[in-house]
Amino acid sequence: MEYRKLGKTGLELSLLGLGGFHLLEIELDTVKEIVKRYLEAGGNYFETARSYGDGVSERKLSTVLPKEGIVVASKTGSRERQSSEKDLLSTLKALGRDHIDILFLHAVTKNDYWEAISSSDGALKTVEWAKREGLIRYVGITSHGYGGTLLKALKEYPFDLFMTQMNYYDRFNFPEIETKVIPYAVSNNIGIVAMKSLADGYLWRSVENAFRYTKTIPVSCIVSGINSLDQLEEDLKLIEKDPFSPEELEQLFFEVPELGNYVCRQCMKCL
Template sequence: MRYRRLGRTGLQVAEIGFGGIPIQRISGEEAAAVINRALELGINFFDTARAYTDSEEKLGAVLRKRRGDVIIATKSMARTREKMAADIRRSLEVMGLEYIDLYQMHNVKDRESLQQVLGAGGALAALREAKKEGLVRHIGVTSHVKETLLDLMKVEDIETVQFPFNPVETNGVQEVLDLAGRTDTGVIVMKPLAGGGFRQAGLALRYILAHPVSVVIPGMDTVEQVEQNAAVGSGPLDLSPAEKKALEEEKAGLGATFCRRCEYCQPCPVGIDIPTVFLLDGYYRRYDLKGWAIQRYNAMKVKPGACKECGACEEKCPYNLPIRTMLKDAVSRLG
């Protein structure tokens, strides 16, 4: 496994890190096997969040036993000093840690939330205090919005930025990378496979790592995924003409309006598993697995027909997707 410097934090992180969203879907025992295999293969950067149900708990159960070998990042949607301080304490308690290497302000997506976290009594104030107390060693931010990232990188306390980047999501990325280089800000890439949209994961990861990023964090919930992704961290990064063509074909198949499975739209008030509907529709449309997709769709406990058109999912979507319209479109095939 190759390692890179995480900006001015000075931390040496594996090129391939571990995204902690998917382990919510598996048991504690299964999660432990996946995490331990990642450690065996040299992965040392693990990212989770307060919002990822039991992800912190599952990661902490394994990683606290290997504390000296790992770099642990988590994050909170808290916007005020009081709520962020409470979330930091809760993360430490749940994970069984004395300190967290990187604590991030989660999904700062607009001018209002930016001003709130940076203002008097905002979340950044709590992170500064936690850093002084030794509870947090470094401070970062995650966002899906280029303009917000550019503003945040001008704040001295913020040492890392985390944002989506993959072969189909490139808008504004170069500008962010250029400023990160000038400010020596660590770059963490999330959604590298566009929420599972890219089936040839190795090609997409190699494409990203050819850029000046610090670490890429695909979500993983099987040992096989860990092994496949970790192999990229020790293999060649240059893509052959044939591989570039294959990546372009996958990119064209995805289009622009698609679900990245970030799961920010969840929970649905009536219980619709929105990301799974779109995942199954993707298998139906892009991978010619129509029968399998329909069978899985029919087994869902709550189908999109139960939608009350409340729009809560669209308000929470960082990509501003027309989710209600997309659900109806998916049902026209799967239903």
């Protein structure tokens, strides 16, 4: 397994990360098998969220995760200090840990959300308190879709890392992710974690292309939702594939069936 540094945190993450949402779909015995195989393959990044089954994903992971040698992240979707603090304490209890490595402020997709989070009684107060108390080590933010709010938040608060969707379909629907957010993060040594390489399954016909595409982006980790051993084995093979060259990317955008003749590639050739 390849490992990459997570920005200014100094953490080294396995290139393939194990997402926690799809653990809701499977029995605990299967979760144990997946985690065991993932660890054997060198995986070390586990990510869940308080909202995944109201803590069900966290509780499933608590039964199988080793106490040391891994990186554990969870998320709160709460915008206010009091509710986000409650989320974090519930997360720690569900995971059976006295601290986690990363807490994400989850799905910050609108300016209104960010204004609430960064207000005098917002969730930023929770992460600052949690850092002081040693309950978390690093602070992240996640987004879905439009990247304008994400960029605004990264500029206004010293986040350690961020995570959002990174795939060749959303590249053209939300171009600011790759044209603005990622360059800003790279220049400021902010860690970058990718999710939704398959665009929520939309790229199911082109799984290898989807993984190779995300590897061309300067990410520290590609988080994948996995609900079977077969899926994990396939992902472990795909994560070893080479990224695309610039010439291969251009050909990819021209040929892939998902973009069809209705998604603008923004290549400006029509001009």
